Amino acid sequence: MMKENISRRNFLKGASATALGVAASGLISACEPKVATTAPTNVEATEAPAAPVSSWRTPPEPIADDQISTTYDCDVLSLGVGFAGLCALRAAAEKNPDIKLMGVERQKRDEWALFGHDFGHINSEFQADLGIPKVDEVEFLNNWQLMTQNKSNPALVMQFAKHSGETIDWIRKVLSQSVLDACVPMFWPETEHVIHQLNTGFRYYPGTAQWWTADNAIEAKEVMKDVLAYVEASLPSVQLFFGTTAQYVLKDASGAVVGAIATDADGKYVKYNAKRVILATGDFGSNPEMVKDLLGYIMGMTMEGDNVAMPMARDGTGHKMGVWAGGRLETEISTMGLDTIMADTLGGLWLDEEAIRFCNESYSGPEIRTFIAARLKRRKIVAVYDSTAPEMALYSFPGHGSFEPTQENIDALVDQLDKAYKAGATGDNGYFAADSLDQLAEYVGYTGEQKAAFLAQVEQYNTLCDAGVDSDFGKDPRLMFPIKAGPFYGHVITPTIGFGLVTTGGFVTDNDQQVLGQDYKPIPGLYASGNTCGMRFGPAYITPTPGVSIGIACTLGKVLGEHLVDTVA
Ligand SMILES: Cc1cc2nc3c(=O)[nH]c(=O)nc-3n(C[C@H](O)[C@H](O)[C@H](O)COP(=O)(O)OP(=O)(O)OC[C@H]3O[C@@H](n4cnc5c(N)ncnc54)[C@H](O)[C@@H]3O)c2cc1C
Numbered sequence: 001m002m003k004e005n006i007s008r009r010n011f012l013k014g015a016s017a018t019a020l021g022v023a024a025s026g027l028i029s030a031c032e033p034k035v036a037t038t039a040p041t042n043v044e045a046t047e048a049p050a051a052p053v054s055s056w057r058t059p060p061e062p063i064a065d066d067q068i069s070t071t072y073d074c075d076v077l078s079l080g081v082g083f084a085g086l087c088a089l090r091a092a093a094e095k096n097p098d099i100k101l102m103g104v105e106r107q108k109r110d111e112w113a114l115f116g117h118d119f120g121h122i123n124s125e126f127q128a129d130l131g132i133p134k135v136d137e138v139e140f141l142n143n144w145q146l147m148t149q150n151k152s153n154p155a156l157v158m159q160f161a162k163h164s165g166e167t168i169d170w171i172r173k174v175l176s177q178s179v180l181d182a183c184v185p186m187f188w189p190e191t192e193h194v195i196h197q198l199n200t201g202f203r204y205y206p207g208t209a210q211w212w213t214a215d216n217a218i219e220a221k222e223v224m225k226d227v228l229a230y231v232e233a234s235l236p237s238v239q240l241f242f243g244t245t246a247q248y249v250l251k252d253a254s255g256a257v258v259g260a261i262a263t264d265a266d267g268k269y270v271k272y273n274a275k276r277v278i279l280a281t282g283d284f285g286s287n288p289e290m291v292k293d294l295l296g297y298i299m300g301m302t303m304e305g306d307n308v309a310m311p312m313a314r315d316g317t318g319h320k321m322g323v324w325a326g327g328r329l330e331t332e333i334s335t336m337g338l339d340t341i342m343a344d345t346l347g348g349l350w351l352d353e354e355a356i357r358f359c360n361e362s363y364s365g366p367e368i369r370t371f372i373a374a375r376l377k378r379r380k381i382v383a384v385y386d387s388t389a390p391e392m393a394l395y396s397f398p399g400h401g402s403f404e405p406t407q408e409n410i411d412a413l414v415d416q417l418d419k420a421y422k423a424g425a426t427g428d429n430g431y432f433a434a435d436s437l438d439q440l441a442e443y444v445g446y447t448g449e450q451k452a453a454f455l456a457q458v459e460q461y462n463t464l465c466d467a468g469v470d471s472d473f474g475k476d477p478r479l480m481f482p483i484k485a486g487p488f489y490g491h492v493i494t495p496t497i498g499f500g501l502v503t504t505g506g507f508v509t510d511n512d513q514q515v516l517g518q519d520y521k522p523i524p525g526l527y528a529s530g531n532t533c534g535m536r537f538g539p540a541y542i543t544p545t546p547g548v549s550i551g552i553a554c555t556l557g558k559v560l561g562e563h564l565v566d567t568v569a
Pocket residue numbers: 079080081082083084085104105106107113114115116117118119120244245246247280281282283312313314315317318336501502529530531532546547548549550551553
């Protein structure tokens with residue numbers, strides 16, 4: 001089966017009101033006629049945005065000194081040793097071996113696992129060697145800001161643009177040959193029909209470094225295990241504590257963060273004194289209370305039967321520790337997938353349960369284009385195309401979840417369509433095929449008025465395709481393939497929301513990933529990187545190239561490690 005479809009299927013499988021101070025004063029003078037007036041309303045800004053009281057916001061009781069079994073001193077402490085934490089420690093150690101570095105990691109050494117396979121980046125030597133064109137950093141930044149509605153921090157995004165290429169080369173430098181050999185570029189080589197910029201303005205870039213062997217034997221975790229092995233063998237200034245869970249950060253009388261308390265594998269309390277502390281514990285998706293509290297906009301979209309879950313995610317300890325220390329969380333926290341319906345990768349013509357078209361099927365990558373479905377359509381959707389579907393698939397753009405037109409994927413698509421054709425009325429895997437549109441309408445469940453609507457909508461779509469202008473929904477003309485040449489296909493999708501991989505937002509930071517307090521001033525000593533760091537994605541996870549979550553975690557982790565060395569040396 002095609003890679004992207006596998007990805008989508010796995011993805012699908014796994015799938016308060018703010019208290020405002022209102023001062024109202026309305027004065028009606030006795031001699032004035034008594035007409036209804038609107039009282040002037042002042043909404044007072046509170047020091048912190050008021051939020052529902054949730055147990056996770058309450059810090060634990062401090063551990064008394066006499067309960068501490070061991071105390072360590074270091075310059076930089078990373079709480080969490082994942083993509084961001086490990087890259088930060090490695091980069092710091094390489095820049096200055098005299099700095100004392102420590103990493104506290106909850107997982108045991110032999111069970112340590114990270115998630116993913118795609119490392120999104122631009123402008124690496126890896127890409128240059130393959131002939132992948134260099135990307136203009138300014139264009140990359142502006143495109144990112146466009147995609148995130150300018151709600152991401154441009155300074156962090158520009159650091160990603162400038163340093164992601166060198167970061168991936170830096171990672172590849174310490175990999176074993178077998179892991180290195182398993183690396184392939186995504187969406188490369190390109191077909192002559194590739195679309196780099198959609199008519200909506202969004203740009204997409206090829207060349208993500210992917211580790212995804214057919215048997216899933218080599219994924220991101222194998223890559224990072226090699227990095228870990230290198231750090232352990234070659235960088236003695238880094239001391240790692242596996243099986244150790246960070247509990248809370250320590251502050252001194254001035255309000256500076258000066259270390260952390262953790263519990264070791266035996267449940268004993270360990271104290272780490274540090275000049276700089278990095279929150280790098282990943283996301284909070286597996287913490288239901290935090291999800292409910294912090295992702296209210298998604299919870300507000302759910303309906304009966306929806307189950308909001310990110311079973312593979314982290315539990316949000318880093319977010320908790322930062323909040324207890326006074327850190328300010330961004331208010332629109334993005335997630336990887338939670339509020340999108342992963343509809344058909346091909347695009348085609350999407351019809352709702354009444355057989356009515358409702359959006360531009362190719363507005364962007366799936367993270368954004370399916371927002372409409374998630375917010376508007378919660379019943380059956382049918383993606384319709386004809387026998388030109390394999391050709392249409394070549395007109396792809398290199399975003400996550402887009403159809404990657406490799407020969408293997410095209411063959412898998414053709415195979416799927418053939419199976420649907422042979423299956424007749426029962427369909428195969430949600431795909432149906434018929435020699436006539438009339439017949440297809442019945443197979444996908446449109447009868448009576450809906451069937452008439454279906455035929456009329458296909459005709460209207462064909463008219464728009466022939467005219468080369470989607471005057472109904474604005475779809476890119478290059479992706480307007482008429483539905484005229486049988487057999488005809490329908491992919492029936494049952495929309496659900498609520499299954500995601502991770503949350504991708506967190507603390508508002510300055511340009512050096514230093515966590516800001518409620519007063520928007522940096523909290524001395526406290527940093528957030530990876531999925532604890534906010535304002536990288538704005539209101540939604542976006543992928544101008546696949547795998548930017550891992551890409552940005554590694555890149556900004558490295559940038560942070562290098563920066564912190566300068567601040568403590
Ligand atoms: C199945 C799956 C597939 C994915 N595929 C991709 C992909 O292909 N490309 C992509 O870009 N993104 C992908 N992602 C998302 C990506 O894995 C994350 O966004 C990425 O891991 C973020 O890196 P991080 O360093 O912030 O956190 P993590 O990699 O999660 O690292 C956090 C570390 O902190 C540790 N930790 C947590 N709490 C504590 C604590 N209290 N004390 C000590 N240690 C703690 C954790 O054990 C972990 O090792 C995928 C996610 C999933 C679940």
